[in-house]
Amino acid sequence: AGGNRVKVFNQQMRVSVQERITGEKMLREALAGDRQQNLPVWFQPIVRAEDGEIVGAEALVRMCTADGTILGPGHFIPAAEETGLIVPLGEHVLRTALRYLQEWSDDLRYISVNVSPRQLAEADFVPLLADLLTASPEIDPRRLVLEITETAMLGSSHDVRERLETIKALGVRIALDDFGTGYSSLTWLQNIPADVVKLDRSFVAGLSSDPRKSSIIQAVLWMARSLGMSAVAEGVEEEADQLALHAAGCPFIQGYLFGKPVPPAEFSERLQRSRMA
Ligand code: C2E
Ligand code: CA
Ligand code: CA
Numbered sequence: 409a410g411g412n413r414v415k416v417f418n419q420q421m422r423v424s425v426q427e428r429i430t431g432e433k434m435l436r437e438a439l440a441g442d443r444q445q446n447l448p449v450w451f452q453p454i455v456r457a458e459d460g461e462i463v464g465a466e467a468l469v470r471m472c473t474a475d476g477t478i479l480g481p482g483h484f485i486p487a488a489e490e491t492g493l494i495v496p497l498g499e500h501v502l503r504t505a506l507r508y509l510q511e512w513s514d515d516l517r518y519i520s521v522n523v524s525p526r527q528l529a530e531a532d533f534v535p536l537l538a539d540l541l542t543a544s545p546e547i548d549p550r551r552l553v554l555e556i557t558e559t560a561m562l563g564s565s566h567d568v569r570e571r572l573e574t575i576k577a578l579g580v581r582i583a584l585d586d587f588g589t590g591y592s593s594l595t596w597l598q599n600i601p602a603d604v605v606k607l608d609r610s611f612v613a614g615l616s617s618d619p620r621k622s623s624i625i626q627a628v629l630w631m632a633r634s635l636g637m638s639a640v641a642e643g644v645e646e647e648a649d650q651l652a653l654h655a656a657g658c659p660f661i662q663g664y665l666f667g668k669p670v671p672p673a674e675f676s677e678r679l680q681r682s683r684m685a
Pocket of ligand 1 (some may be wrong): 498501524585
């Protein structure tokens with residue numbers, strides 16, 4: 409590349425750069441058009457480990473392309489993060505989640521929304537959140553959970569911490585997402601005023617047949633409890649894991665065993681059915 413600089417270039421990189429460029433273009437178009445149509449927010453149940461009863465839902469965004477294909481977030485979130493488009497995208501998801509919190513107020517305790525580090529780094533994020541909550545006084549802010557990842561702490565952790573304190577003062581709850589996969593989970597646990605830990609799928613899936621996983625989970629659950637935090641285990645696909653988690657004292661779980669993310673209409677039906685049951 410001239411001077412002393414060397415660039416390594418291979419097929420895989422070419423594909424991923426191209427994907428990112430199309431991802432960005434599609435995302436800009438999707439955000440400019442009908443966001444509900446182009447960027448539907450789907451919901452996955454979060455259930456009580458004891459009996460599988462739905463208590464909450466995680467909002468997970470999708471992209472609907474012109475030909476009707478539904479893309480998962482892996483196809484466009486990285487581009488959104490890089491370009492900053494995650495900020496309007498995140499606002500759209502937050503607004504949508506609040507709308508459904510209202511619609512499902514009788515049947516759903518809370519909705520959990522992913523907040524990217526980039527969003528949290530924006531000085532406008534907390535004022536936006538406060539405005540949205542003020543505009544919907546009938547929604548109890550405690551019914552909103554914001555899921556953050558450890559990378560939110562890179563950069564100025566002091567500012568982030570302060571922002572999280574303000575968010576908590578609004579009544580909104582904070583969950584530590586993908587807990588255990590980062591590099592400094594304990595530092596994070598010590599410094600962040602979180603209400604919930606979400607145990608990552610990588611050490612939840614298959615725990616019933618893996619004594620090491622099961623020991624780690626038990627220790628993390630013990631820590632969470634001692635810190636007064638709740639816990640949600642992610643990626644539960646097998647009943648044996650549900651039973652093991654319940655036995656280990658994990659209060660809440662999420663995973664394909666109880667349902668994949670589905671469009672709001674389908675989630676509504678599911679809530680109706682469980683209400684009648
Ligand atoms: P995440 O926040 O860790 O969300 C959980 C992911 O695990 C979801 O994938 C969900 O469908 C998947 N999952 C849940 N249960 C199971 C299971 O039992 N087995 C398996 N194999 N997978 C399971 P999804 O919807 O593809 O989302 C991927 C990631 O994209 C999310 O991971 C999150 O980091 C990001 N994401 C999704 N929506 C948003 C959003 O609105 N904003 C931001 N910033 N990120 C988002
Ligand atoms: Ca999440
Ligand atoms: Ca997660």
